[in-house]
Amino acid sequence: MITPNMHYAELKDSYLFYNIAQKTKAYLEANPDKRLYRMGIGDVSLPLCDAVIQSLHEAVDDQANKERFHGYMPECGAPFLREAIANYYGQRGVTLSADEVFVSSGASDELGDILDLFDKKSTALVMEPAYPAYVDANVIAGRQICHLASGRENGFLPQPDPSIQADLLYICSPNNPTGAVFSKEQLKAWVDYANQNGAIILFDAAYEAFIEDSTLPHSIFEIEGARTCAIEICSLSKTAGFTGTRLGYTVIPKDLVRNGMNLNEMWVRNRTTKTNGVSYIIQKGGAAVFTPEGQKQIHQNIQVYKNNAKILMEVLDQAGIWYCGGKNAPYIWMECPNGMGSWEFFDLLLREIQVVGTPGEGFGACGEGYFRFSTFGSPEDTKEAARRLAKLLQK
Amino acid sequence: MITPNMHYAELKDSYLFYNIAQKTKAYLEANPDKRLYRMGIGDVSLPLCDAVIQSLHEAVDDQANKERFHGYMPECGAPFLREAIANYYGQRGVTLSADEVFVSSGASDELGDILDLFDKKSTALVMEPAYPAYVDANVIAGRQICHLASGRENGFLPQPDPSIQADLLYICSPNNPTGAVFSKEQLKAWVDYANQNGAIILFDAAYEAFIEDSTLPHSIFEIEGARTCAIEICSLSKTAGFTGTRLGYTVIPKDLVRNGMNLNEMWVRNRTTKTNGVSYIIQKGGAAVFTPEGQKQIHQNIQVYKNNAKILMEVLDQAGIWYCGGKNAPYIWMECPNGMGSWEFFDLLLREIQVVGTPGEGFGACGEGYFRFSTFGSPEDTKEAARRLAKLLQK
Numbered sequence: 001m002i003t004p005n006m007h008y009a010e011l012k013d014s015y016l017f018y019n020i021a022q023k024t025k026a027y028l029e030a031n032p033d034k035r036l037y038r039m040g041i042g043d044v045s046l047p048l049c050d051a052v053i054q055s056l057h058e059a060v061d062d063q064a065n066k067e068r069f070h071g072y073m074p075e076c077g078a079p080f081l082r083e084a085i086a087n088y089y090g091q092r093g094v095t096l097s098a099d100e101v102f103v104s105s106g107a108s109d110e111l112g113d114i115l116d117l118f119d120k121k122s123t124a125l126v127m128e129p130a131y132p133a134y135v136d137a138n139v140i141a142g143r144q145i146c147h148l149a150s151g152r153e154n155g156f157l158p159q160p161d162p163s164i165q166a167d168l169l170y171i172c173s174p175n176n177p178t179g180a181v182f183s184k185e186q187l188k189a190w191v192d193y194a195n196q197n198g199a200i201i202l203f204d205a206a207y208e209a210f211i212e213d214s215t216l217p218h219s220i221f222e223i224e225g226a227r228t229c230a231i232e233i234c235s236l237s238k239t240a241g242f243t244g245t246r247l248g249y250t251v252i253p254k255d256l257v258r259n260g261m262n263l264n265e266m267w268v269r270n271r272t273t274k275t276n277g278v279s280y281i282i283q284k285g286g287a288a289v290f291t292p293e294g295q296k297q298i299h300q301n302i303q304v305y306k307n308n309a310k311i312l313m314e315v316l317d318q319a320g321i322w323y324c325g326g327k328n329a330p331y332i333w334m335e336c337p338n339g340m341g342s343w344e345f346f347d348l349l350l351r352e353i354q355v356v357g358t359p360g361e362g363f364g365a366c367g368e369g370y371f372r373f374s375t376f377g378s379p380e381d382t383k384e385a386a387r388r389l390a391k392l393l394q395k
Numbered sequence: 396m397i398t399p400n401m402h403y404a405e406l407k408d409s410y411l412f413y414n415i416a417q418k419t420k421a422y423l424e425a426n427p428d429k430r431l432y433r434m435g436i437g438d439v440s441l442p443l444c445d446a447v448i449q450s451l452h453e454a455v456d457d458q459a460n461k462e463r464f465h466g467y468m469p470e471c472g473a474p475f476l477r478e479a480i481a482n483y484y485g486q487r488g489v490t491l492s493a494d495e496v497f498v499s500s501g502a503s504d505e506l507g508d509i510l511d512l513f514d515k516k517s518t519a520l521v522m523e524p525a526y527p528a529y530v531d532a533n534v535i536a537g538r539q540i541c542h543l544a545s546g547r548e549n550g551f552l553p554q555p556d557p558s559i560q561a562d563l564l565y566i567c568s569p570n571n572p573t574g575a576v577f578s579k580e581q582l583k584a585w586v587d588y589a590n591q592n593g594a595i596i597l598f599d600a601a602y603e604a605f606i607e608d609s610t611l612p613h614s615i616f617e618i619e620g621a622r623t624c625a626i627e628i629c630s631l632s633k634t635a636g637f638t639g640t641r642l643g644y645t646v647i648p649k650d651l652v653r654n655g656m657n658l659n660e661m662w663v664r665n666r667t668t669k670t671n672g673v674s675y676i677i678q679k680g681g682a683a684v685f686t687p688e689g690q691k692q693i694h695q696n697i698q699v700y701k702n703n704a705k706i707l708m709e710v711l712d713q714a715g716i717w718y719c720g721g722k723n724a725p726y727i728w729m730e731c732p733n734g735m736g737s738w739e740f741f742d743l744l745l746r747e748i749q750v751v752g753t754p755g756e757g758f759g760a761c762g763e764g765y766f767r768f769s770t771f772g773s774p775e776d777t778k779e780a781a782r783r784l785a786k787l788l789q790k
Binding site: 001002003004005006008009011015041043044045046047048050053056057060061063064065066069070071072073105106108109111112113116117118119120121122133136137140167168197198199200237241243244245246258259261263266269270272273274275276277278279280281282 | 396397398399400401403404406410436438439440441442443445448451452455456458459460461464465466467468500501503504506507508511512513514515516517528531532535562563592593594595632636638639640641653654656658661664665667668669670671672673674675676677
């Protein structure tokens with residue numbers, strides 16, 4: 001008799017976004033005349049930019065042509081895309097070889113798959129509040145999880161201390177959900193901790209393109225010592241609107257070695273065994289993001305979301321509410337007014353002003369009392385939601 | 396100090412197709428004037444059919460349009476595609492609900508990922524000769540592997556016997572590499588074995604579209620009892636030329652329960668944790684395969700490959716060489732002439748007639764003395780390779 005992976009039974013039953021969907025559905029059924037302003041889930045609203053669309057069409061035409069048709073792609077990524085991404089890092093002074101860059105179907109896929117490189121007995125450190133899948137993927141693998149709470153006192157940017165005993169350190173910066181960004185000095189402390197303890201950092205850089213403060217690091221590899229202790233996982237989802245088009249990339253330096261095993265070589269072996277690579281069409285579309293024209297166009301789109309953030313930040317500033325994020329990240333993390341609980345505030349916004357956000361508690365216990373707004377909505381919806389929020393907060 | 400997954404060190408060093416690539420590269424370097432006829436790796440040569448190309452272009456246009464833009468897709472697959480696939484099964488009398496169908500990035504990706512559903516202590520049965528990734532994915536997971544040899548005496552279609560002690564049974568039919576296809580009666584024996592022993596069959600049906608004998612089963616779910624013991628993994632790679640475009644699907648019946656855990660529900664949880672779904676563009680392209688026009692066009696392409704098979708089979712028939720496959724599968728599995736070893740025959744073909752095939756030994760020890768031809772090459776190359784092979788075998 002086969003035994004299923006019984007760790008699935010340890011997963012918590014409810015999933016944050018599922019609960020939000022159920023609550024909004026129930027509200028709309030009871031109030032069919034109401035229109036909702038959705039600032040909850042982090043999905044983009046702008047279409048793909050012209051450079052990407054053109055490249056996608058060309059790639060589809062290639063697949064129709066006997067001479068230009070592409071069959072099996074290299075499992076670790078098409079050379080043209082691996083090189084384009086390595087060059088992108090080079091522009092920020094981070095030197096990578098193309099075979100340290102792996103093309104993926106997206107950060108969420110890769111954050112789960114990459115765990116295959118580590119022993120099940122290793123302990124994962126999740127700095128909370130955090131993206132729920134970090135925890136769930138490790139529960140499924142049967143790995144022990146160490147939760148590190150953060151809060152307003154450290155700006156939701158926790159630092160290592162000797163009491164932490166963990167092997168696999170999740171760091172997301174700019175952070176989802178808080179929008180907080182680690183400085184170079186703060187990241188250096190984690191890199192030093194990892195090198196001293198033989199730990200490995202999984203650095204989630206999905207929101208790096210939203211950083212505007214030039215002193216803040218976009219990549220962990222801007223920090224000295226990171227090549228011997230870090231893996232960076234990135235995505236075009238938010239950078240270029242690829243949430244439904246799917247493309248990401250992962251950097252595993254060749255200097256990353258533990259117990260005599262080279263993790264770059266292990267990942268090559270994993271990919272050649274477990275995938276046949278990412279769609280040629282999508283990789284061609286992704287490559288257009290890294291052209292000068294593509295970079296210009298995606299930054300025009302990012303500016304639209306940044307304007308949304310500015311409008312919401314002004315409302316919170318005027319109401320005197322504490323928040324972080326918004327400036328260098330597409331998320332704003334606010335303290336709920338009057339000591340309200342995060343689901344209580346969710347219900348209030350839904351009922352009174354038809355604005356849907358994300359309760360902080362869904363990202364870990366220390367998120368209780370906080371609330372996340374995504375800035376990926378349309379400018380029109382964001383303006384109206386901000387107007388309604390300002391009015392509500394005045395009461 | 397983190398411990399890597401040390402099972403990677405147990406993987407055998409050389410990979411079949413890597414060795415073939417090295418040998419052919421060395422030959423071409425030594426003989427720069429020669430042209431090779433590649434009948435080795437199973438990559439397709441015909442471009443995508445018109446119906447798929449048109450659908451892909453439309454989907455790209457959707458991603459350029461604010462009103463029709465698609466962000467995050469449902470993690471388990473777009474409803475339009477899950478329904479199209481369920482209908483495809485319905486046409487063969489197999490009743491599935493759409494939420495028993497999961498969209499994937501392809502069979503090779505899914506064959507690795509699906510192992511996440513099972514305890515590491517379960518034993519995997521691999522019927523050899525077999526696709527090398529079956530073994531490697533289980534080695535990485537630290538699972539014990541039971542190798543079941545097959546041979547000419549059973550037509551490379553082994554049957555269960557009470558001595559087999561295994562939990563996870565890999566069955567590939569039509570088979571890669573042998574091209575042999577299980578009859579309904581033969582599959583029923585495996586389904587009964589699995590139900591009696593609480594085992595689960597992983598049924599790889601990637602080549603089902605090549606079956607022309609109407610008595611042979613395309614799906615394990617044509618067999619009574621399979622809904623309580625089988626998962627089916629399928630691909631559009633060979634069916635519709637998606638090797639570089641990437642799309643597949645997996646069927647997990649809701650009746651599949653072990654130790655109180657429902658595997659369909661577990662897989663929903665896995666996908667919602669570990670992916671954000673498959674690209675909208677590619678899913679739209681895939682949906683066109685299941686339209687009447689798409690079906691007509693892909694079967695025209697399949698017929699081209701079937702004609703290739705016919706040409707090769709005629710050569711082997713005339714030379715009096717034993718083989719299986721070819722008729723209901725895109726692979727032909729031949730006995731090497733004069734008791735030659737499979738790498739010996741590989742070297743002979745490369746040196747004497749510049750034809751590249753795949754040595755049977757690469758698919759498991761019992762493949763020694765056999766050789767695989769893929770029929771996915773161009774008709775022109777296949778004709779020339781067949782002409783040269785016929786001449787060589789006459790000697």
